[in-house]
Amino acid sequence: MNNIIEVNNLSYSVRVKNSTGSSSEKLILDNISFTLQREMVLGIAGESGSGKTTLAKVLAQILRPTIGNYSLNISADWRNRKTNPVQILFQNTGEILNPLREINDFIDEAVKIRFGDEEYESKKKKILDSVNLPQNLWNRKGFELSGGEQQRAALARILSVQPEVLILDEPFSAQDPISQLNFLNLFKSINKEYKITMICISHNLKLLRSLCEEVIVMYKGKIVEKGEVKNIFENPQHPYTKFLLRAEDYSLSYEEIQNELELLKE
Amino acid sequence: MLAASIEKLIVNSGNSQTTLLNDVGFKLDKNQIYTIVGKNGTGKTTLIKSLTGLLDKRFYAISGKVIFEGKDLLSLDDQELKIIRRQKIKYVFQDAQNSFDQLKKLKYYFKNLNKPLSEVDETLAYFLLPKSLELYNLHAYEVSGGMAQRISLALALLAHPSLIILDEPTSGVDSAIANLFLLKLKEFVKDDSCSVLLVTQDLRFANLISDKIALITNGKLTKFLPPDEFFKSQENILSDNLINSYHQLTA
Numbered sequence: 001m002n003n004i005i006e007v008n009n010l011s012y013s014v015r016v017k018n019s020t021g022s023s024s025e026k027l028i029l030d031n032i033s034f035t036l037q038r039e040m041v042l043g044i045a046g047e048s049g050s051g052k053t054t055l056a057k058v059l060a061q062i063l064r065p066t067i068g069n070y071s072l073n074i075s076a077d078w079r080n081r082k083t084n085p086v087q088i089l090f091q092n093t094g095e096i097l098n099p100l101r102e103i104n105d106f107i108d109e110a111v112k113i114r115f116g117d118e119e120y121e122s123k124k125k126k127i128l129d130s131v132n133l134p135q136n137l138w139n140r141k142g143f144e145l146s147g148g149e150q151q152r153a154a155l156a157r158i159l160s161v162q163p164e165v166l167i168l169d170e171p172f173s174a175q176d177p178i179s180q181l182n183f184l185n186l187f188k189s190i191n192k193e194y195k196i197t198m199i200c201i202s203h204n205l206k207l208l209r210s211l212c213e214e215v216i217v218m219y220k221g222k223i224v225e226k227g228e229v230k231n232i233f234e235n236p237q238h239p240y241t242k243f244l245l246r247a248e249d250y251s252l253s254y255e256e257i258q259n260e261l262e263l264l265k266e
Numbered sequence: 267m268l269a270a271s272i273e274k275l276i277v278n279s280g281n282s283q284t285t286l287l288n289d290v291g292f293k294l295d296k297n298q299i300y301t302i303v304g305k306n307g308t309g310k311t312t313l314i315k316s317l318t319g320l321l322d323k324r325f326y327a328i329s330g331k332v333i334f335e336g337k338d339l340l341s342l343d344d345q346e347l348k349i350i351r352r353q354k355i356k357y358v359f360q361d362a363q364n365s366f367d368q369l370k371k372l373k374y375y376f377k378n379l380n381k382p383l384s385e386v387d388e389t390l391a392y393f394l395l396p397k398s399l400e401l402y403n404l405h406a407y408e409v410s411g412g413m414a415q416r417i418s419l420a421l422a423l424l425a426h427p428s429l430i431i432l433d434e435p436t437s438g439v440d441s442a443i444a445n446l447f448l449l450k451l452k453e454f455v456k457d458d459s460c461s462v463l464l465v466t467q468d469l470r471f472a473n474l475i476s477d478k479i480a481l482i483t484n485g486k487l488t489k490f491l492p493p494d495e496f497f498k499s500q501e502n503i504l505s506d507n508l509i510n511s512y513h514q515l516t517a
Contacts, residue, residue: 017403048412048439091411091438146307170411173437176305176467203412203440247442250474254449257442261394 003073004165004197005036005059010068012051012058028054030221032068036214041191041198043208043229045244046218052201053091055218056167059199060086074164083113087163089155091170096154099143103133103153110160124160130193131156131186148179155186159194166190168200172207180204184211205248209233217241219264239263269429269461270294270317275330277309277316277485286312286326288485294429297455299462300490301472304482310465311360313482314431318355319347334429356422360434363414366406372417373402379424389420393446412439419447423454430454432464436471444468448475473497 012029029051036042044052057063058070074085090096107128111120128138131152137145145153158166172180184207191198202208208215215232217225217240224238236242243260246252277287286309294300304310315321317332318339332339359365376386376398386398393416395401406414415438422430436444451462466472472479478490491499
């Protein structure tokens, strides 16, 4: 079996308190099923609030599914490690890096957790080089780095523990086109170099097209479309996917948007 | 009509003595949408934060003038600035989720505006958000990042400010919502004789929404130009790179 991730009929719900004081179940993920092959790059597109980040958290076992099952087929040598084989590069990297801690310091920590004290300097160098974080920044503190630099540093820390699956949550959202292109190439090379299975959540369909082999489109907690990137974007079936593609140039009028929304209700 | 005038704005980082903004000056007219584009780490967010005293004075040294409605905002005390930020100049931050107090229900923010429920619900519906009845009971951590961004813009619009400042409005939302943002902001500057200042990396969005665009590089701001002129101007090699990458990405 070459599937690293298998998700079967998985749902996740939370209890919501109503204004009357009673509470009800709210489905965030609704009957999700998919499989992902090792070393593939999967894209997840979808409406904001459709459960993309929640799905990422379930896959990283930060959240437990309410029903359904999820299996992660990790390689044998992972079982004894202390770190999580699924790592998420979160959207707000500015909030993850300790602003007062040196880059050196927190990369060292992660490398040592994974590899112990031996030769960690050379391993650290290799990792920081692979994310293109120049050496003159290594002794800076978190707050002294720009958003993109912080993202590279956070990515380096994740790569230090050698995860099997890397989830990127909106990795391009805060970047200029130059960095987007750089990061796109960086993610592609990391996928090859570290043989990591990757899942990329993004609103940017153009970047997903370029990065991913397969894509899932989510709408209101459900997977409404999945398949090869090319097929989905060239021949979308679900009205939401069609809507996303039509709105991509931001040139729809309010009436057109309302029409699309009416179609989605049917 | 003039909405705000920024003169000789200089911001230094207190610790490392690096210059973040170097003699930035521009004027904002009413009924216009202004966009600042630029690479990461060139001072876009620093610039918009410095306008209403949102930069922590312990870490930043700020000089210059921000003239808004006859007053220099940089000379006001925190209390006066708070009132201005509550009523006149509203921000929509990129990390909207964390700009809310996580322990307060969203109701708190809407109730503070003292607006009729019908107007609130109309704005919420526009941005495809749940009705107030449902939304008011949620905390910021219970909504998604993109929803928080929409809620933040809805709150800004409901306050009827004269200036809305947005940081990367399209970063957390899908293209359909970004499309709605674009339409609503254009409507806002038309109806209320207000202006909008936004910073974004999304050149497509900038091109469509802006009346004027400027580029920031290493703390220096170029002149604001209409979109066609801005994208044609080849003066700046860095902007050239930016635009090239953009074309490469959209090809």
